[in-house]
Amino acid sequence: MGEPQDCFARLTGVKRRFGAVIALDGVDLEVRAGQRIGLVGHNGAGKSTLMNILAGAYAPNEGRLFIAGQEQPDYSVGRAQQLGVCCVFQELSLCPNLTVVENTRVTHRALRGPGWRGKARALISGKLDEIFPGHSIAASTLVQDLGIGQRQMVEIARAFTETETPARLVILDEPTSSLDGHTAAQLLSFLRHAAAGGISVILISHLLGEILENSDTIAVMRDGRIVAEDRASAFNRDKLVQAMGTEESPAPVPQSVTAARAQSSVRVRARPGRQTSSREVVAHEGEIIGLAGLAGHGQTDLLRAIFSASSRRSPDVTLVGTVALVAGDRQADGVFALWSVADNITIRSLGRLTRGGLISPSREQALSDHWRDKIKIRTPDMGNNILSLSGGNQQKALFARALGSDAAIILMDDPMRGVDIATKLEVYDIIRREAHSGRTFLWYTTETDELSVCDHVYVMRDGAIVAEMDRSELSEAAVIQSSFKGAG
Amino acid sequence: MSVPGKTTFHFSSMGRTLLPAFSLLVVLGGIAWLNPRAISYFGFNLMLNLAIPMVLATLAQMFVITGNDLDLSIGPFIGFAACVSATWLHDAPLVGIAILICAIGAYAAIGALIYLRDLPSVVVTLGMGFVWQGLAILVLPQPGGLAPDWLVTIMGIRPPFVPFPVLAAIVLAVVVWFLLERTSYGVILRGSGGNPVAVRRAGWSLLKLKMTLFAVAGLVGILSGLSLVGLTTSADANIGNGYTLLGIAGVILGGGEFTGGRVSPVGAVVGALTLALAASPLLTFMHIPPDWQIGANGAILIVVLTARVLVSRRQGLT
Numbered sequence: 001m002g003e004p005q006d007c008f009a010r011l012t013g014v015k016r017r018f019g020a021v022i023a024l025d026g027v028d029l030e031v032r033a034g035q036r037i038g039l040v041g042h043n044g045a046g047k048s049t050l051m052n053i054l055a056g057a058y059a060p061n062e063g064r065l066f067i068a069g070q071e072q073p074d075y076s077v078g079r080a081q082q083l084g085v086c087c088v089f090q091e092l093s094l095c096p097n098l099t100v101v102e103n104t105r106v107t108h109r110a111l112r113g114p115g116w117r118g119k120a121r122a123l124i125s126g127k128l129d130e131i132f133p134g135h136s137i138a139a140s141t142l143v144q145d146l147g148i149g150q151r152q153m154v155e156i157a158r159a160f161t162e163t164e165t166p167a168r169l170v171i172l173d174e175p176t177s178s179l180d181g182h183t184a185a186q187l188l189s190f191l192r193h194a195a196a197g198g199i200s201v202i203l204i205s206h207l208l209g210e211i212l213e214n215s216d217t218i219a220v221m222r223d224g225r226i227v228a229e230d231r232a233s234a235f236n237r238d239k240l241v242q243a244m245g246t247e248e249s250p251a252p253v254p255q256s257v258t259a260a261r262a263q264s265s266v267r268v269r270a271r272p273g274r275q276t277s278s279r280e281v282v283a284h285e286g287e288i289i290g291l292a293g294l295a296g297h298g299q300t301d302l303l304r305a306i307f308s309a310s311s312r313r314s315p316d317v318t319l320v321g322t323v324a325l326v327a328g329d330r331q332a333d334g335v336f337a338l339w340s341v342a343d344n345i346t347i348r349s350l351g352r353l354t355r356g357g358l359i360s361p362s363r364e365q366a367l368s369d370h371w372r373d374k375i376k377i378r379t380p381d382m383g384n385n386i387l388s389l390s391g392g393n394q395q396k397a398l399f400a401r402a403l404g405s406d407a408a409i410i411l412m413d414d415p416m417r418g419v420d421i422a423t424k425l426e427v428y429d430i431i432r433r434e435a436h437s438g439r440t441f442l443w444y445t446t447e448t449d450e451l452s453v454c455d456h457v458y459v460m461r462d463g464a465i466v467a468e469m470d471r472s473e474l475s476e477a478a479v480i481q482s483s484f485k486g487a488g
Numbered sequence: 489m490s491v492p493g494k495t496t497f498h499f500s501s502m503g504r505t506l507l508p509a510f511s512l513l514v515v516l517g518g519i520a521w522l523n524p525r526a527i528s529y530f531g532f533n534l535m536l537n538l539a540i541p542m543v544l545a546t547l548a549q550m551f552v553i554t555g556n557d558l559d560l561s562i563g564p565f566i567g568f569a570a571c572v573s574a575t576w577l578h579d580a581p582l583v584g585i586a587i588l589i590c591a592i593g594a595y596a597a598i599g600a601l602i603y604l605r606d607l608p609s610v611v612v613t614l615g616m617g618f619v620w621q622g623l624a625i626l627v628l629p630q631p632g633g634l635a636p637d638w639l640v641t642i643m644g645i646r647p648p649f650v651p652f653p654v655l656a657a658i659v660l661a662v663v664v665w666f667l668l669e670r671t672s673y674g675v676i677l678r679g680s681g682g683n684p685v686a687v688r689r690a691g692w693s694l695l696k697l698k699m700t701l702f703a704v705a706g707l708v709g710i711l712s713g714l715s716l717v718g719l720t721t722s723a724d725a726n727i728g729n730g731y732t733l734l735g736i737a738g739v740i741l742g743g744g745e746f747t748g749g750r751v752s753p754v755g756a757v758v759g760a761l762t763l764a765l766a767a768s769p770l771l772t773f774m775h776i777p778p779d780w781q782i783g784a785n786g787a788i789l790i791v792v793l794t795a796r797v798l799v800s801r802r803q804g805l806t
Contacts, residue, residue, distance in 0.1 A: 057689055077691040093689055095682030097749040102675045107690045112672040 007069075008033045008200050009054065009085070009169055014063030016049055023049040025224035026063070031169060036191060036201045038215030038232065040208065041244055042420045045221040047204050048390065051171050054202070055087040056080035068168070081107075084168035086159045088175050092151050092331070096144035100124055100154050103143060110163035127157040131190045132183055148329050149295035152178040156187060160194070170194070171202040176210060177417035180295035180446050181480065188214045206420045207447075208237050220244055241421065267409055267440040269318040270309075272302050274463035281458050281465065283409070283440045288431060290454030291444040293483045295414075298463030299444035300328065303411045306442065321408030321440070324348055326398050328413035328444075334398045335386045342368035342382040344397050348405040371400035376426065392419045399427060403434060410434075412443040416450060428453050448476045459483055507799055508742045508758040511792050515765045522773040529651055535769040536653035538719065539761055540643070541566070542734065543657050544712035546742075546760035547664055547753065549735035551705040554668070555698055556681045556747050557602060557609035561617035562709050562735055565591070566728030568624040569713025574633025574723035581636070588710050595706025596699040603698040617732070624725035631724035635717045643718030657757050664753040677701060681749025737789055738763050741796065762792070 009031040016024040024046045031037060041047050052058040053065070056077040065072045067083050080086070086107070094103045104124040105111045111120045121139045128135050132153050143151055152175065159170050172191075176184035191201050191214060205211050211218060211232075218235050220228040220243040228243040235243075268283040281302065283289045291299040307325045309317035327333035336344055345368045346353060353363040368382050375396045379389055386394060395415060402410050416424055431453065435441055443454060451457050457474055459467040459482040467482035519535070520527045526535060545566055552559040569588065577584030598616060602609050645652050668674040679687045680697040688694050712731070717723050740746070741762060742755030766788045771781045 055689070077689060081691055087689075089689070093683065093686035095679040095686055095749065097682035098675060098679055102679070105672055105675050106679050106687060106692075109691075116672045117670075 006033055007031070008067070010066040011050075011053075012064045012066075014050075014053060014060045014065065016053060016058060016060050022224050024053070024060070027221075027224070027226055029219065029226060029229075031200045031202065033168070033200055034195050034198045036195045036203060036214065036216045038211035038218040039202055039204045039221065040206070040211055040218065040240060041221030042392075042422060045244075046224040047221055048173060049224075050221070051087060051089075051173055051202070051204065054080070054085060054169070054171055056085070081109075082165055084165045086167060086170055088156050088159045088170070088172045092148075092155055094143045094151055094155055094158075097142065099142050100137060100139045100146075103154065104158055104161060107158060108161070108163045123161045123163070124154070124157060127161050128153065131157050131160065132186050135183075147296040147300075148178045149180060149183065153183060167194075167199055169200040169202070171204070173204045174206065174417070175203070176205065176207065178295065178414075178446075180293075180483075181448070182294060184210075206424075208240050208421065212237065212240070244420075244422075265320070266318075267320050268306060268442065270302060270306050271316040272298055272460065272464050273305060273316065274298065275465060277464075279465045279468075281442070283442055285408075285440055286435050286438050287456060288435050288441040288443060288454045290451045290457035291442065291460060292448075292451055292457050292479045293460040293466075295446050297460045297483075299460050300413050301463065302460070303413050303442060303444055306409075307411055319409065322406060323409045323411060324402040324405045324407035325411045326402045326413065326415040328415055328417065330391075330394055330398060333413075335394055337385075337387055339386060340383045341372075341377065341379055341386050341389060341397055344386045345371055345382075345400045345404060348401045348407075352406065367404055368400075371404050375400050375403075375430065376423070392423055395419050396423060396427075399430075403430065408438070409440045409442070412441060412445075414444050414446055416445065416447065424450075448479060451479065507796060508752075508755040508762070511741065511795070512758050512762045512765075515762050515770055519765065519770055519773060522770075526769065526773065529649070532651040532654060533646075536651065536657075536761070536764055538716075539653045539764040540656050541712045541716040541719070541728075542731065542738070542764050543660055543757050543760040544708055544715060545728070545731035545735040546738035546756050547660065548705045548708035548712060549732075550664075550739045550742075550744060550751050550753065550756045551701050551708065552609070553736075553739050553744060553746060554678055554681045554749055554751050555599075555701045556684075556749065557613075557698075557701075558736065558746070559613045559702075559705060560610060560732055561613040561615075561620055562705065563729045563732035564617045564620040564624065565595075565706070565709050566713045566716065566731050567723075567725055568620040568627070568728075569710040570717045570723040570727050571624040571628040571633065571725055573639065573714050573717045574635055575627055578634050578636045591710065592703055592706040595709075596703035599698040599700075599702025600695060602702075603695050621725065621729075628723055628725055631722065633717075633723045635721045635723075639714055639718035640721055643715060657761055661754045661757040664757075668751075668753055678749045678751070681747070681751075734763055734767075735760075737793070741789075741792055743796075763789075766792070 007030055011027055011029045014024055014027045015022070027046070027050060039047050049058065053060055056075050056079055059075065065075055067085065072079060095106065098106070101117060101120045101124060104120040105116065108120070125139050128137055135153060137146065137150050137154060143154065146154065156172065156175055160167055175187060179187065188210065191203065195201055203211065203215060212235060215232045218230065218232050218240070219226050220240065222244060264285040266282060267285050269280055271280040281289065291302065293299060303325065305314065306317050306319070307323055308314070309319055310323040336347065342364065346364045349367060350359060353360055353367065355363070371377070372382055377389070377396050377400070378393050386397060389397065398415065416427070419427070431441055443450070445451060451474060452471070455471055457469050457479070458465050459479055461483055469478060525531060545562060548562050549559055569591065572584055572587050576587055598612060601607065602612050647655055668677065676687065676692055677697060677700065680692070680694060684694055687697070713728065716727060720727070738759040739751060739756050740759070742752055742757070742759030744751040744756060767785055768781065771784050776784050
């Protein structure tokens with residue numbers, strides 16, 4: 001850390017309201033050159049708003065903003081770019097219809113005139129190679145053809161590309177949430193390297209371990225304010241959770257007494273499309289089955305195959321019961337952007353909510369209110385548009401959609417990305433209870449912590465199952481080992 | 489999706505480009521089989537007689553679709569441009585040019601209105617369609633007028649070996665492809681359809697982008713009206729009405745999509761040519777009576793567009 005060096009950015013008394021909601025209630029923050037600040041807080045604590053203010057996307061209602069030693073009264077996205085401030089947003093901000101090279105051009109006005117394409121290609125390929133050695137992303141690929149993890153890698157690399165102005169401050173909102181352990185480690189080591197070179201980094205993450213290990217200073221936000229700020233070494237996991245204001249540490253959930261695997265009836269039997277051996281994923285009634293491995297190795301495809309088998313017969317999949325899917329890429333596959341929160345929750349259950357052939361508004365409301373309370377969706381009115389919710393709360397609504405349905409089998413496509421730790425614990429709890437009452441879960445996750453909730457874990461590599469382990473045999477080392485080298 | 493990007497990309501993007509070419513070949517093959525003599529210099533000149541205005545109308549629609557909007561006024565607008573060219577442009581060229589420039593400005597203003605008030609483009613342009621139609625009738629109450637000589641000369645060019653409509657289509661395809669797909673500003677225009685929020689966050693004005701797309705659509709629409717008058721030598725207020733929906737069909741047939749900024753200039757030109765050929769030459773050669781041709785036209789459109797959807801869905805699964 002060293003002595004306080006020159007201050008690159010300073011916020012004093014910054015306030016921001018959205019209608020009646022106070023998102024930021026007087027924030028003071030100082031960012032020094034080469035400093036890595038970890039920013040934590042619950043969903044809706046104001047982290048994303050703070051980031052948007054630094055990026056120039058929102059103007060503060062009150063307060064002052066100093067960047068590079070000067071007050072910035074007319075701060076805008078363009079001004080932020082000139083000063084070398086850039087952001088990696090949680091909602092991916094790439095254009096899917098453009099190639100990786102063309103997306104690089106979108107953020108760089110200097111890339112123009114004859115030969116701009118070649119310059120952009122060199123820029124983005126160079127950064128990808130530097131941050132994620134061994135990545136398999138071709139610069140001429142359309143972004144829509146990339147997996148979500150690869151898109152996140154492109155987005156991160158793009159934030160560090162430099163044309164006219166060097167990057168001075170990079171703000172990353174949940175950058176590792178779509179990355180697997182290997183690429184996340186590559187990114188974090190790059191951040192350390194970049195900070196040593198004088199670039200300031202603000203890292204927003206719900207993974208407290210990641211924050212503790214990769215920041216110089218940690219700032220904790222709650223209710224639109226910074227409630228604690230200190231050197232990272234002064235914090236530990238418990239202190240952070242306490243500062244974030246979790247009401248109480250959730251009581252340990254009774255571990256469901258797992259019946260021996262063979263005893264309950266089989267609900268799902270599925271063989272990945274690219275499996276050459278006879279291995280298959282088997283899920284019994286009341287089980288939570290984890291799908292592990294590096295991101296993009298066929299887990300999502302397997303879940304989709306199982307999901308489509310519910311409406312169309314497939315030789316590789318046997319299903320007993322109805323299926324619901326909790327999408328991972330919530331913007332693309334999850335939310336109905338023009339609908340209210342309530343409508344987004346009840347869509348899967350409309351068949352049950354009718355009276356005399358028409359949808360009954362009272363039943364609809366009862367269902368959505370029940371889940372608002374059960375899963376704690378933070379909104380003043382369930383009739384509000386779904387996009388008025390923070391990212392984590394949108395994801396909760398998608399959970400409510402699946403859990404509120406009559407589905408016996410619930411498929412989860414890494415749905416916990418960008419969800420804060422308190423919510424995660426609540427949802428794990430609900431999942432365990434639902435499993436206890438007979439529901440079956442198939443859960444693809446990139447976080448090893450979540451695998452420990454599962455009864456049985458299958459590890460996938462290159463679109464096939466390469467290993468399986470019971471909860472008793474599960475360890476991070478075992479999962480990583482089989483993710484990288486084929487075992488079967 | 490999980491397949492490493494490279495292979496997926498090559499496969500699906502090949503499909504996106506090849507499909508429009510394939511449908512054109514099928515229509516050409518049908519014509520060649522029914523009437524081999526049509527595949528000749530004169531044959532193409534006749535069959536593609538009205539292809540240039542059609543290609544331009546499709547390209548105009550494509551620019552609007554690039555920004556996730558639809559223009560239901562482009563047909564009447566082309567009719568209006570044609571009426572102005574057959575009257576003012578012939579009698580008082582400067583006034584005619586001024587009117588047409590104002591019309592482009594009006595298109596940009598419509599784009600601004602749609603963006604600023606967040607209005608559905610379908611509603612606004614449907615209304616504007618009636619406005620343009622009314623203006624066209626005011627300018628030219630009865631069919632008639634006279635095309636400026638230079639327009640007739642241009643449209644009457646007979647280059648050696650390659651029929652003029654084919655040559656013009658190739659030139660238009662290459663020019664628009666370059667502007668939209670290769671220039672750095674074209675990237676931003678397409679990006680504004682792909683992810684407007686991201687483009688705005690990167691510091692671009694969505695208002696300016698929307699106005700640009702509409703202004704270019706207006707310009708290309710005027711070119712379509714001019715070429716139409718150059719071919720027919722006179723105008724009629726209803727002359728362009730059919731181009732609204734044929735233009736949309738051409739864009740979609742050419743591999744474009746209604747949302748997401750996914751358009752292909754080359755595909756749109758090929759789609760427009762396919763429609764121009766499938767419309768009347770193919771049906772005439774099939775000895776379908778004129779009374780049934782419009783219905784048969786619709787049937788062909790449905791078949792071709794269904795094939796497109798089926799093929800792209802299959803690729804989506806691989």
